[in-house]
Amino acid sequence: MAVTPVAPARPAPRVADPDRRRRRRSATSRRHLTFVLLAGPNIALILAFIYFPLASNVYYSLLDWRLGARTADVVGLANYVELFTSSRGFDVWRVTLIFTLATVVGSMVLGLLVALVLDRNLPGKTFARTAVFAPYVLSGVGVGLIWLFIFDPRIGLLGHVLRALGQSSPNWFIDPTLALVMVIVVYVWKNLGYCAVVYLAGLQSIPKDLLEAAQLDGAGPVRQLFSVKLPLLGPTVFFLSVTCILSSMQAFDILRIMTPTGNGTNTIIFEIFLQSFGAYQRAGYSAALAVVLFVVLFVVTAVQLRYVERKVHYR
């Protein structure tokens, strides 16, 4: 026997109430208007001063444009090709990678050690915390000038100390490898206070009962550090790694003051300066560098936010 399928019964359509619909529409309009009034000025500012320059920069990166020239040639992706295929471009990436890795790892490791010391109940700890954090809020230009004096092989403090120990001072400013080491040391010194303070906040938020329990189980300070504190500092380490990578890749002031021509210290941000406003006046190529830097930073942040943040919480 054939069975005729029966369609399920549909609920009867509700009869629309025109007044109710009008009231709802009016409420929606009011909400939209309020949104535009409150958020509009901010959105306009963000569009004008962030997204418009960003889009302009992408457009300029497709041009062969000398800074200040009224005309330019459209060259497509040639500027990007040059960045990724020239030996100079390769060197810029090499220096950027070394500088970023060294400063991020240096600041975070030393910052953790300093934070562990500051976390102890020592006399004068408030002063010590202030002193450690102070370099972070100093002007990079001022810091660079002070360290220029310290590293000066003729009249610098470091040179005097080395000579007192019977050693001669290396020429930090002239040897490109030493120049890179020098700016890394200064940048780590300036930023480790920031890492230390953030770590300290993380350390102080660790529940005391966990540490006491570990202590009762016989865990010494080292075991407590690796088995309790560091796992619980996961979100802090994640936060610091993101902010330190972002700031290291954009570091400029100290590099410019201590090595004015980028001798051994030509990171991508320094190259952007040199190519556009410095010696070369190549606004188009420099814009391409800036776009690539933006994409790199965007990807680093996005990857870390999406895949790393989930795994950093201790359970």
Next chain:
Amino acid sequence: MSSNARPILTAALAAATVAVLAACGPATGSSGSADSAAEAVDFSGVEPATEITFWSNHPGGSIELEKELIAGFEEETGISVELVTAGANYEEVAQKFQTAQTSGDVGDLVVLSDATWFPAYLNGSILPLDDVLEAADVDTSTYQDTLLGDYLYEDDHYAVPYARSTPLFYYNKDHYAAAGLEDRAPETWEEAKEFSAAIATAVPAATPFGYPAEDQYPAWTMSNLVWGFGGGWSEDWDLATVSDENTVAALEFAQASVDDGWAEVASGDPATAFSSGSVSQVIASTGSLSGILDSATFEVGTGFLPGGPETSDGVVPTGGAGVAVASASEPERQLAAAMFAAYLTNAENTAFFSAGTGYLPVQKDADMSAVYAEAPQFEVAVEQLERTRSQDFARVFLPGGDLEIAKSLQAILTQDADVAGTLETLQASLQTNYDRDLKDDLETE
């Protein structure tokens, strides 16, 4: 919004964005960015404007001197001049001037250095001055010929000399006396080597001779050495000169001086190293003279730059800055700016400026007797003007040229790099920059 309308709206928005971006940026063309040579202006019947702006970095800490000169000009002509600090150095002024071109809000008269005026010329941002100077009744024959000639390109002058300098040979008289040397600078580089060997023995704590580091414009002062050997950084736009046998010989001589221990690259400003007594002889700017005399605790000697085995004539490179008139200004303002440029650099005022800063007088008949009475060493700098020569194009006109030459010099002097190989690589790099950044512009003129 219907689903059909959305892609159309998106495409329209994208097209509008591209249109807005293109409208805000430079005009795009198909054959080079040939803006060069701003069009000449007919100044007949043009009356000078009543106010202008002057963009300066106040070279040599000259802000008060510039204010005083402006006051004199305003009193004499009734034209008011707004002095604008457009940067801390020549490069910053040039950056601001170039980036301001898009808005058109630029200074009417601007300080541009020997290395920054040419990009402004290429962009058509500065006016050829001969017509406007003629309209302002300015006699240009009274300027020091080489200093004015530095701004000559394709039969037009694009600036007049203002804060000009040359390198000068400085020596420590105490060290010379200890080494039993005559009280005079070496006349040739071979003699400099002999003098340095004597100093090395007599004053072992000091470095006999200091070369400038990469960030101290070594390609400027070391032009003297390579010119003396018959080489150079370029011959007009022929870049082969930078790696020819004469340039190689000059830089092998320099490298040997470091290897032999009588010279080294000084960290930081060579003038500071010299005035501290740690270096016995340097070649530094005439603009450093007053600073050296103030800070040195020994008697300072100055002399002409040494000659080389090929020549001792024309081995002194000129340097410093001039003043240029913006092509974006209205003709009335351009005329007033030219009048002010002429006033700034006339015989009386260049002597006044020179006395206050240490820059060279740019007029042949400037009365410098008061300056000489106070600092006799300065007279050498002025006498040396007879031996000056305009700089090689590769250093001052080619974007990035100065820096790339400086990096090669530092590699040769501090990393014992092979001289011939380094200079060949440098030539290739300069050629790439020329072909990419200038060739089309210069060929379309």
